[in-house]
Amino acid sequence: MIQLPENFETYAEARKAGFLRMKELKESGRRVVGIFCSFVPTELIEAAGGTAAPLCATSEEPIPAAEADLPKNLCPLIKASYGFALTDTCPYFYFSDFIVGETTCDGKKKMFELMNDIKETYVMQLPARRDEAALDAWEKEVVRFWKKLEDFYGITITEEDVKKAIRLKNREREVMLRFLELGKLNPAPISGYEMGTRLDGLGFNPDIEERCRIIEARTEEVKKDWEENYKGKPSRRPRILITGCPNSGIREKTIKVIEELGADVVAFDCCNGTREKVEKVDENLPVTRALAKKYLNINCSVMSPNETRMEYISNMIDEYQVDGVLELILCACHTYSIEAYNVKKTAMAKNVPYLMIETDYSKADSGQINTRLEAFLETISQFK
């Protein structure tokens, strides 16, 4: 029997609706596996007849609850995600059959140990480098996860199932990439705020085909509008590349603000941007090797060394005609804040102004962030 949480009646309408939607999905027989990170090969979840529910939390609401168990000085994304799990207030966590974690950053890795007491949390051991030995080890983890899904649900996942899922996810990557690459057009045809919120919203849609159709339609619409109304009309608005941590929880006080101040956010080097989308799963390699290879190549700062991220940023600056690099760091994210040193060097080497903002989900520093973003745009406009 699929039950709603005890406090369900006290929830706000939007949250109630989320719970009811997920309950319906479960009642239809769909399997739900909660995930946190773009390193998890979701093709396997699809192949198991499941959907991957994104659990990275973006709200400050459950953080006080999380701080009962977790240290205060920890990444807000980790605290918020754990807080939602603890308080039964996230429908996606609540209705997940089990959770898949990965050994990416230390904060998440150790949080998963605690989360396992709330709901089974299976952890994939991600190596931190990219060489043959790491690829072999990661491929074994892919195989182990495949087996885990079969054991958990008592099913057999065939190679054909996985191949089908790979084709589907590759198509999704292509569609999402085409949407995000609208930012290469000059003048910018769509706001970065819209690109981010739209992709986030789609993550909760369990039907990948439908996600693709929605985004394809919007891409066409934006392109047509640009051809008819903006093409050939240069704009003086500075073009900004966003890089760093997942930014959904701080989008309002950074991306939205800088666009209101007169800039266009055109490019995203982050896990909710193009980073995971640029490389597809090779459909000609043996499936587990192909999956391992694709996911190991994600340019997250947990990888060491991570020069490929610098090469990627450098290319993006050219391809998206970027005037300024804005790095968004979540408080207490060691890997990104240390790697910021190299990102700044990369931007400066291309003579592109760089600004790093370290913040959390609270509004306490909105005033200071506004001043910094404004000053950053003034700095850029001296060179433009």
Place this chain on the structure above:
Amino acid sequence: MDYIGIDIGSTCAKVVVMDEDEKIRHQSVQPTGWSSVDTADIIKNMLLEKGISPENGKVVATGYGRVSVPYADKTVTEITCHARGAVWLYEKKNMAVIDIGGQDTKIIILENGMVRDFAMNDKCSAGTGRFLEIMANTMALKPDALCELARKGKDVKISSMCTVFAESEVISLIGQGEKKENIAFAVVNSIADKVASQCSKMNMSSEEVFLTGGLCECSYLREVLEEKLGKPVLTKPECRYAGAIGAALCSRNI
């Protein structure tokens, strides 16, 4: 035409009026008080009394209260204004500017007269004028008196970077009967340490550093900074007007 720069900081509001030849016609400073809107009003009346009309001139507002000046033609951030002000004051195009203000400390790197990079203190007030003010209050001193007293002190160190904890450190030092000048020494050195650590993250290739903002009149702080940064730190009394001067200069581009 009058070019009017108004810098409403968290502690003081500064006004500079320039003429066509970039000569300063008027400069004044007053406490910001609790309402920047009222302060902006008082400034307007004061200017009118002196025969300077904001309506007929060009007005740029800067500082944290920049949005509270209804008669400003434009707002510009304090980063750009301090940079332009410093270039005007020192007639140099490549330099590092340190502005120690009431609630913010800014480091600005200038190349060819343009802002190449900047940094501001994070959410916390360590290394700012507010830190000095609170410690001075605790010690029943005026901020400038604390600065002068610090020159005579030695040896004591405040290790806490948080203003609230640093204040309790100061209170325990008072309780232990530590000499006032030694505590003052610790306070000023704590500010200089924090500022120097912010500077170390920046590419300060210029030979000299220019100090602007409210604390530029504290000569002992300037000396300590010089020592910690290992290069000359220059300042002038007009430097507290650097933001307002920059704003007045910006108003010429409107």
